[in-house]
Amino acid sequence: MMFKIKQAAILFVILLLLSSFTYSHGKISNFLYLEEIKIPVDTSDQNSRYYPIDIRVNFDHPCWARDEINRSVRVFVYHDGEYREIESQIYNLEFVDNSHIRSCNLVFLIPDFADGREKYFVAYSDKPTPAPDYEDHVSLREGRFYYEPIKGYKADVRYYLIKEDGYAPFLVCYDGSVTGLRFAQRIVKLKERSKDISLHNWLVATTYALMYLDETRSVGSVGSMERFRSKKIFVDGNLMIRFGIETESFDGNLLTRNVYTYYYSPIGDKRIVVSSYQKIKENRVSTGTGAQGGNIVTMITSITRSANIEELNTGLFIPYVHFFSEENIVKEYKFPQDVSGARRKWIILPEDDEDLGEKPWISMDFGDKGDTFALIFTNTSLFSKGREGLQVTAGLSKWIDMPGLLMQGMGISVGRNSYEKGEEEILELPSNLETSFLSEFYYTKDGYFKIKDEVDRFARTFSSTYEKGDWNYSKNNRKKTYNLTVIPSLQGLSYPLIAAVSRFPIPIVTIELYKDGRIVSSALFRRYTLIKFRELPENLRDIKNYLYLDVKNISIFQKVKFPGLEEGNYVVKVYFKFGKIKKFIGLEIVDLSRDRVCMVLCKPEVRLRYSVKDQYGGSIENVSLNVIKDGEIVENYISDKDGKIEIRLPLSDYKIEAFYKDLKLFSDEIKAKDFLLMLRLHRDKKINLYNLNVKTVDTLGLPFGDDLYLDLNGIKADFSDGNHIFTRIPEGSYKLRLLYKSFEYELQINLNDDTETIIEIPVSYDITLQVKDLLD
Structure with a gap:
């Protein structure tokens, strides 16, 4: 009877030790060293939450880091009996050799759960560690x-x-x-x-x-x-x-x-x-x-x-x-x-x-x-x-x-x-x-x-972090620039000076210039007249004192000159405005490799509407839709909570590409003739969306924590109750990739329904037991 009790006790100890290894998958256990850091802020004040901390950290042991990205340094907050990792950044690295540092600056934000009772720790190792997967905010x-x-x-x-x-x-x-x-x-x-x-x-x-x-x-x-x-x-x-x-x-x-x-x-x-x-x-x-x-x-x-x-x-x-x-x-x-x-x-x-x-x-x-x-x-x-x-x-x-x-x-x-x-x-x-x-x-x-x-x-x-910076005095070489003149086919309907000083609606024609998806210039079309203002007067009584003749720059057409533009492709957009009315009437792509004059053919504005829903009729929000002309993305729209997108464009041919979670959903070719009846076009799209649940275990069947890296064609998983979950993924074929320390695993997934899968990671443990009787 005593022997059976001893066997049971030993078995219980072994199971207890094995169960403890589920925590060894937890993030903090992946690091050899843990040192407390003191911060100069009273975190019991709720207004301190999300305040930035930027401190110098000196490590007691060699700390593995090759650069600011590839590093073992992490920040953990001990609160309510558990360690939580928070996002961090390092810079100003002081190297011991090409892969170890003795100190660095450490940046993190006070977390939203801070209440003055938490403690802050820096965790690190002297061995290579996977780079942290933080969002670049x-x-x-x-x-x-x-x-x-x-x-x-x-x-x-x-x-x-x-x-x-x-x-x-x-x-x-x-x-x-x-x-x-x-x-x-x-x-x-x-x-x-x-x-x-x-x-x-x-x-x-x-x-x-x-x-x-x-x-x-x-x-x-x-x-x-x-x-x-x-x-x-x-x-x-x-x-x-x-x-x-x-x-x-x-x-x-x-x-x-x-x-x-x-x-x-x-x-x-x-x-x-x-x-x-x-x-x-x-x-x-x-x-x-x-x-x-x-x-x-x-x-x-x-x-x-x-x-x-x-x-x-x-x-x-x-x-x-x-x-x-x-x-x-x-x-x-x-x-x-x-x-x-x-x-x-x-x-x-x-x-x-x-x-x-x-x-x-x-x-x-x-x-x-x-x-x-x-x-x-x-x-x-x-x-x-x-x-x-x-x-x-x-x-x-x-x-x-x-x-x-x-x-x-x-x-x-x-x-x-x-x-x-x-x-x-x-x-x-x-x-x-x-x-x-x-x-x-x-x-x-x-x-x-x-x-x-x-x-x-x-x-x-x-107060003690004054930073002069490591300035070098080499000249900042600028790229070669060119001039662009834009002339719209719609002439004689833009009066910017009168519009600027009048309280009554006056028509104007405006131009916006985009490069790499961002606006770089904007102006109003105008005719370069003989009589000009040096500057606008303070009031109408002083107008005559600000007039002068400019024979050199007189022009017949209404136009806009953009000086000093860097080389590259530009998207030219032309709008007609009258009071609260605004119409998108012109669109051209310009390859600027020399001084150019661009003629923009103005056309009626058309409306293109999309409605995107899933297989159950539910709306799909945050679908990104690109409008493409001549190989350039000229407009980008995001679907609203009702899954709707309304696009306004000049009458022309376009290519439409839609993405959801960076995955391509569909592509449409839109022709100008499709709009001719009502200058409007409506398209409904149904997208099948499914969930993928991935459970990861070791060779003993014990679950891993959230320190694994999983992605599905670049989509990151949510972690909950030991499972990595991909939600509302479009139907299709995907590659599931898992990284854990030196272990790498890939699995082909054909997603045509809600799916669950289990992945076993070959992790083994060495356990040394010393068994003693009741007399020690």
Whole structure:
């Protein structure tokens, strides 16, 4: 009897040990080393969730890593009795040899389940480990945008566009101008869920550059953002991107070198951290109303309202300025809505002696609720010489006020402490004056009250992370460029200048230019007349003072000229607009390898409708549909929750291709004659969708965790209750691929019904047991 009990006990121990190996498949057990890391943020505050952490980690053991992608480093959070892996990124690797590092910077976000009780760990190994399969949430796209709705009023900028999960929260310009103002070093906050950089998506622009007023200059100031010098991308990861821009004044006397860092933020709060270095070589004196001894940051919003040109409707009228003052209280100023009779109105002048306090921040906002745009600093002692402190100014300008067109702007600036009561006013910028500081351009939808907590977290997290960047001074070679002139067959129906200043509907014909699926230029067709405006007058009474003759550029046809376009294929789209009516009437593909003149044949607009459903009559959402002409994708549409897609195009032949989860569903050839009866066409599509359930076990029949990599023709599986599940997959033949450490497995799947399959991974275990009797 005793022997049977001993046998049962030994069998129980063996089974217990074997069952424990189901956890060995868990992610954390794949790593040899686990070290706790401390973060500088109080995570018991719910507002800290999704805040970025960027810290330097020194490893106690050799850490395997070949580069930022192929690495063993992971971040785990211990919470409620379990370890959870969260997405992470590494950069600034310090190598021991070609495959091991001793330290690196580690980036991750505070998770949404954080409550102050969790602990953070870095896990790693000294042996090769599969690369982490994280989504690339952020990316950087470089481009050029040109828009000229009215002669002399144009935007021509070169930029970095920050993309985040398919949308663009910020645009950072490194060269170019808008209506004559230099636009380098400007961060533009775009509207929520913006996908392109069209002007109507612009909200607020912030410039980190050294500037001073000079009343002898036509633009009234001198700034270190006037001429582009160099740029460089330092880091482009899955959670963080970092890039630098170097500029100078036209005379070379002022210099700014900024490094911009953007961290992924899946919530409404957005932030760019700016590490700014600014310098003046030879002394200068600031002159004019509002002069102070140098500004280092400005924030402006340009408000344009046009009754006829929709693209001109940009910017916000922001009612309030708030800042934390040197009296350590929050002060409030209001922008007046009416500045009739005045071109400029100052809200805060240097003589008002408004300085930032010990926790420095200033915002333009809509009060305690609503959109807030803030500048945050770590301290107020930023300059290499002169009086300490940061002084603020604010004002509003009205440039044009006509019946159908309004252009005005408002803004704030932060600069040197030029004015103190009872002391000498400082207007000189001395030779070799320098400043190096860290700042944050912060946006929230929750009002200015939220800035206080952001200031505290920013000071604790980033105050010691100033990054100059590894600049090289090689010239940034630009590609060869060409000019494109577009002439539509529809002539005599576009009156952009009259449309701009009229409150009544006036017809216009617009053009949009696309390259690689994104808009690069936009303009309005117009005839180049003999009599032109140097610029639009402030009001109609002054029109005659702005007229001049231009014999050289007179033209017969209405057309648009696009200068300086890079070589490549462009999609030209032409629209007719009259009031609220907008028709897509012209489409051409242009291969630009030399200066070209493109004639666009304008045709009636047609409508193509698709309805996509599954075999049960259920709607299929998020079907991606490409419209193709001459081998180029000219339009892309996504099906709505009802599975419907409505397409508007000029009458012509097209090819339609539809994709779902990156899998091709169908392809249609659409002919112009198909539309001729009603200029409309409707097509219904039925797609069979099925589920695939994959269960993975070892040689003992024990299930694996979610540390396997499975994909079905590139589609990733969801993991639930020990199963990898592929849901709503179109009917067809697929290759199922499984990766686990050195084990690789492929299986051909013919999916014509809901399917389940079991895959056995040949994993064995070595178990050593020492069996003892009751006397040990």
